[in-house]
Structures are given as structure tokens and as C-alpha cells.
Amino acid sequence: MNQPVKSLPGRPRSAEADQAILQATLDLLAEAGYQSMSIEAIAARAGVGKTTIYRRYTSKEELVADALGSLKQELPIPDTGTLWGDIEILTEHATKTILTPLGRQTLALIISTASSNPQFAKVYWKKYMQPRSAFFAVLKRAQERGEIKENVDIELIYDLMSGSFWHSFIFKPESEPVADHVRRVLSLLLEGIGACSNPK
Amino acid sequence: MNQPVKSLPGRPRSAEADQAILQATLDLLAEAGYQSMSIEAIAARAGVGKTTIYRRYTSKEELVADALGSLKQELPIPDTGTLWGDIEILTEHATKTILTPLGRQTLALIISTASSNPQFAKVYWKKYMQPRSAFFAVLKRAQERGEIKENVDIELIYDLMSGSFWHSFIFKPESEPVADHVRRVLSLLLEGIGACSNPK
Amino acid sequence: MNQPVKSLPGRPRSAEADQAILQATLDLLAEAGYQSMSIEAIAARAGVGKTTIYRRYTSKEELVADALGSLKQELPIPDTGTLWGDIEILTEHATKTILTPLGRQTLALIISTASSNPQFAKVYWKKYMQPRSAFFAVLKRAQERGEIKENVDIELIYDLMSGSFWHSFIFKPESEPVADHVRRVLSLLLEGIGACSNPK
Amino acid sequence: MNQPVKSLPGRPRSAEADQAILQATLDLLAEAGYQSMSIEAIAARAGVGKTTIYRRYTSKEELVADALGSLKQELPIPDTGTLWGDIEILTEHATKTILTPLGRQTLALIISTASSNPQFAKVYWKKYMQPRSAFFAVLKRAQERGEIKENVDIELIYDLMSGSFWHSFIFKPESEPVADHVRRVLSLLLEGIGACSNPK
DNA sequence: TGCTAATCGAGACGGTACGTCAAGTCTTAAG
DNA sequence: CTTAAGACTTGACGTACCGTCTCGATTAGCA
Secondary structure (H helix, E strand, O other): OOOOOOOOOOOOOOHHHHHHHHHHHHHHHHHHOOOOOOHHHHHHHHOOOHHHHHOOOOOHHHHHHHHHHOOOOOOOOOOOOOHHHHHHHHHHHHHHHHOOHHHHHHHHHHHHHHOOOHHHHHHHHHHHOOHHHHHHHHHHHHHHHOOEOOOOOHHHHHHHHHHHHHHHHHHOOOOOOHHHHHHHHHHHHHHOOEOOOOOO | OOOOOOOOOOOOOOHHHHHHHHHHHHHHHHHHOOOOOOHHHHHHHHOOOHHHHHHHOOOHHHHHHHHHHOOOOOOOOOOOOOHHHHHHHHHHHHHHHHOOHHHHHHHHHHHHHHOOOHHHHHHHHHHHOOHHHHHHHHHHHHHHHOOEOOOOOHHHHHHHHHHHHHHHHHHOOOOOOHHHHHHHHHHHHHHOOEOOOOOO | OOOOOOOOOOOOOOHHHHHHHHHHHHHHHHHHOOOOOOHHHHHHHHOOOHHHHHHHOOOHHHHHHHHHHOOOOOOOOOOOOOHHHHHHHHHHHHHHHHOOHHHHHHHHHHHHHHHHOHHHHHHHHHHHOOHHHHHHHHHHHHHHHOOEOOOOOHHHHHHHHHHHHHHHHHHOOOOOOHHHHHHHHHHHHHHOOEOOOOOO | OOOOOOOOOOOOOOHHHHHHHHHHHHHHHHHHOOOOOOHHHHHHHHOOOHHHHHHHOOOHHHHHHHHHHOOOOOOOOOOOOOHHHHHHHHHHHHHHHHOOHHHHHHHHHHHHHHOOOHHHHHHHHHHHOOHHHHHHHHHHHHHHHOOEOOOOOHHHHHHHHHHHHHHHHHHOOOOOOHHHHHHHHHHHHHHOOEOOOOOO
């Protein structure tokens, strides 16, 4: 069995430079935003030549995608026994992630890239929406416990909650606390809005 | 009685230039996107000097906001007699508006600007979400007809439907037709997801 | 007999504007120099619209020529009885005229325009070299008095004295007083430099 | 022993660009003149980015000074055995140098800059008046040969001849050939203009 | 120990677009 | 018809970054 990693000749790439570049990218992304962030500024901040960046990434998007991807996030799937309790925890976590400068910039990035560069949007999206699986697990368990109807499409619920979360977050950042809004949405979803919807 | 309109001294601004600038801006916005669109290109396309643009707008954002704001959109409030019918019409209209290059760019613009320049986001938003009032009227009538519970917050419904609409539009552009998705969402909302949600 | 001056219909040109423009031009010419002097600055300084200037002059050169031409200079032809005395007076006057900011700028203007726009150079030149006729008269009288050889070309003497005056003025502004230099030159000219030039 | 030449880090400046810039500058100076010559045009003509010019020079004056300074001129000191012969050769050379578009522009530049930026004027002047030392040598030899009085200030003679040369060149470009004028001046100087100038 | 080769920092390269300034022309209302 | 005011097109200014390209200096593995 040969080594899967063939050591190339020549000087190996500097791991320190790798780290410095990613860190400088994240810092500047949070500080200045994606558009205002210049490669030259990143290189200067990282104490690195521009070449060293261009050797690794062919575009700013690639660089930012890798920088965001390098962020470690661990999210234990909550299990409080009730849907309400689990959602509470997920909401709290999501809020903490998003209400940082970096989180806002990432969100902006996701959506502005979504229409033009879907492949990059998906990278950002994957990192940003890591909680998705946790959310699914929570809903699944609630369904098994009988808190949610059996025939309901869980993905649709996810769309609804996540979408409304964004919607209110983006356009009414000054209004009621996010947690309250989520609670009202969940309540509405559970009860339904139809006047004659009780199957009796 | 003095004139309410004080005519300023000097040559008045050219209305033709106004129009040419706005049109060129919209064209290039649709063609190239906000970022790739240069003021010089707009000036060239409009057959106008750069100064003439800079005299009117201090930033690209202002210019684009005004250009989008100049778009006239008339949306008659539908009244088919049923909530389903009205929503169908609204959805069709919204889809038509958004599924154009200009619509996509506007959406990207709204969200990427939202976190950094809320005041501009609101301008874009206002224009983009003009159907909002129509949507409210439709829901209100449905409530009066008894199709929707009386004690439900209509704004919350709007958040949910609009948000889920975006959500699926942005991240699953290739999946099922938008109209179908909206139908499923409405159905879910009307029935509710709670297993034991019989009210009273 | 009709009036030789036909009073044109409409508002007559403002003499105040005329004066203000010329004065502002001279001021700015002395302060900033010909190149750095903008028409807009002249208009602003004169409290006049740009149009008012362009209606009168078609170029900066014309304007400056007229402004310099408007300067009144009276130079009485000196008659002290000796060539030395007359030259002394002329030198003093020339020095006073040239050693002002306006004088320096005029000189610069004359020469930099000379090669490209000879017709303007001549206008400046005429004003600047008004003393020329006085100089000629002085030399003529000296010739008649027998101070200068009869067969000498007076114009050539003028070229020599005026040229050397410039030469030293432009390239050695810091050296000996101008008057001394002129004296040395005159002395040299009178005596000649040839070792065997005395006709015996 | 350390190297006296410390090689700076980074890519060294391109000697080709240096040359192209200087050549383009001289070309455009001769064609269009100092004022009408734009940095952008120089860059375009040299096939070089504007930055490459601005990296080297902070002003047009600096650039032009360097360009003129880069002109190599070799002038052998003539030695025909007589003052008249030597002057003839010097005059011919000076005429050839000045009677080119570049020569005229340089002259205009020297004088228009002289009063405002003496330091630049001196650079131009040095290049332009390179023959000065040759002229001095020629006069010195003539003095030793006895063609010129011993007690005459040679510098003053230079002022007179050079000044009158300019004077006639600038204001009477259309008149008699330069060489004839110089001959008349030299003759006048050698003989003197004084009627009773017999020394001793 | 020396050779080979990819890497490093630094920074110059040809470009594009920026936002500013002044040029000379034009269009208004007021005189 | 001129005036002051100011908008118009044009074009150069000097700056900031782009992505590419040299440099001399490292820094490994291979000979």
C-alpha cells in the first residue's frame, strides 16, 4: 500500500500562512464586509504576500468559502422531552450564531450569491445551516411523541420556520425578540389558521 | 401669495438625462448585476457624463434605489371570492415579478444591503414588496368570510408565507413549481400541524 | 448723419463686469500664475458668471493679453545729458516693473508663448517692452553726442543689452544687483573686448 | 565586506518601462508641448500603466526633467585656431539643438518654469546650456592667443552673447540667419561701441 | 553536502474604475 | 440681448485594487 499523500518536491506550503490567511479573512469579513474587503488588505493583515493567497484560491469567493468552512461549530441535538423545549434551545443557538457581525455578513453573502453563484451559496449555506439536521431530528421526535400530525411534511415545516425567521430577522431587526417571534410562529403552526380545520 | 415652487437660478436639470440614467441603471443592473456594474458604464450607456450622475447621486446605492423606485407597478387587489383563488393570483403575479433578471438582482440587493445599510434595504423592500398591502387585504377578506380564524395575527401569516416563499425560491430554485409550493404551504397553515389542536 | 455708434438693442454690457474681470485676472495671474489660473476662479473672484467672460474672450490668452494691456504705464524719456545717466534711469524703471510678481509672470508668459503663439507673444511683448522706444531715443542721442560710434547698429545694441539683462535676471536672480550688472555690460560694450580694436 | 549595492526586496523596476516612458515623454513634448501633454497619453504611448509612471515621478515636471536629462549630448570643444572659427562651430551646434521642436519646447519650459520652480529650471538649463563650458574654453583660448583683452570678464561675454542669441531667436525668428546675427554681435563686441574708447 | 524545486515575502507590472476638477457650451429666469 | 447661476459633455487627474509577474531568500527531500 503506497502512501495516499505523496510528498511533493520543493518547499511545502506554510501551515502558518494558511491559518493567518483564514483568520485575516474572517476578521476583515466581519469588520468591513465582503465587498469592501480587498485581497491586498487580507494579505497585509495576514502578513503574507498576495501570491501566497492567489496560489491557494482563485477567487475571493473561494477564499471566503474556505474561511467560513474552517469555523468549527458543534451543535448537540437537544432532547428536553418536548417540542417547545427543544425549539427553545435551537432558537437560542441560532440567534447566537446569527447576531454577530460575521453571522450577518455570512447571511448577506449566502443570499447575494445565491442567484449568481449557486455552487458557492451552497457551501456557505451548508455551514450556516448546520442546525438543519438537528431541527429535523427534533421535529421527527415530536412527531413520534404525537405532538405533530403524522402526515405533515417536515421539510415544509422547516421551510416555514426558517423562512419566517429570516424574514423577520432581515426586515424587522428592531422589533420583538427573536425568541418571542419563533414562539408565536410555532404556536400558529400548531393550531393552524383555518377556522374549520378541526377534523372533529 | 408666493409661489410654492421656487424656481432655482441656473439651468434646470435635464429630465431626459434623468430618464436615461435610470433606464441605463436598470438595464445594467439586470445584465451585469450590482457589483459588476460601473458608474462609468452607466454613464456611457445613458450617453451622459459621469459628472451628471455624481451631481444627482452620491453613491451607487442611492442611484440604484432611485432607479428601482422609479419602476411603476400596478397590482389590482384580486377578489375571486375565495382565499385560494386570490392567493393563486397573487402568487402568479409575484412569480412574474421575481423571475426576471431584474427581480433576482433586486432580491440579492435587498438582502445583501439589509444588514449594512438598512435605510437602503427599506427602499428596495418597499418597491419589491408592494404586493404586501394586496396580500393583507386578501387575508382580511378571507377572515371576514370566515375562512381564517378571527384571532389570528395576519402579519404573522404574511411573514410565514412570504418567508417560506423566499426560502424555497432561493435555495431550491430547481424544485417543484412555485405555485405548488405556495399551495402546500397554505394548506398546511390552514389545517395546522398540531395533532391535538382542536380548539375547544 | 447717423450716429457712428449704433446703440444696440437689449441690455448693454456692464462696464463694472469688464473692470472686475480684468482686475481679477491680474490678481490671479500674480498670485497663482498663468497655468494654475482657472477661468472659473477668475469668474468667482470677479463675482461674475463664466458666460460673461466667454462672451468677451475666446481664450485665456486673449483675456490675459487684454488684462495686461489695460495696465497703464507712462515712461518719460530720460534726458540727463549723458548715456550713463539715462541708462541708469531706464534700468531703475525696468527693474521696478519686472521685480513684481506680475512682472515675473508676464515675462514667463511672453517667452513660453513666444514659440507656440507668436501673435500673443507680440501683444505681451509690446506692453512689456514699452521702454524700447525710450531706449532707442537714449542711444540715438548718445550717438549724436558722440558717445557711441556712428556706424554701430543701435538695434543690435538693444538686443545685446536687453538679452543679457534677461539672461542674468532669469538664471542668476540671486547674484549682484541688476543695476551693477547693467553697468558692467555697458562698460564692456563701450570699450569692446578686442585686444587690438583701437583704431589708433 | 558587504555589498555597496543593497538589492531591494520585491520585483525590480523594469528598465524597459523606464526607457519607454522617457522616450514617450520626449516624443509628446516635441509634438504637443508641455501643457497639452497628458500623463495618460504618455502612458498610452509608452505602452505602460499610469501607475508605472506615478511610481517613478510625482509630477509632470519631474518626469520631463528626467526625460530631458536623459538626452545624451556630446559636444567636442572646437579648436580651429581662431575665435571666429570656434564660435562658428559652436553657433552651428547651438542652432541645430535649438531649432528642433524639442529644443523650442525645452526653451519655453526653461523660462516658464524659471520664475516659479527654479530648481527645475536649473535642471533643464543645465542640459540645455551644456555648451557653456565649451564656450568658456573657446573664449579662454582666444584670450591666451591675444584675441580678447586680458582684463575682460569672460562670464559677462557669455551672458551677452547667449542673451542676445535668445533675444533675437525668440522675438525675431523670421529675420536674418542666426549665424549672421552672431557674427554681427561678435564683431560689435570685439570692436566696442564707444567712440573714444582707446584704452591707454 | 550539495542539488532541485516549490514556496515565501515583497513589490513592480498593465489595467480598470474610482470620484474630483476644470474646460467650454448650453439653458433658464431676471434685468 | 446681457446678466448670474448653474447644468451639460468631455477628458485628465491621481488613487486604489485587480490578478500576474519577477526578484532574492527559504526550506524541504533526494542524491
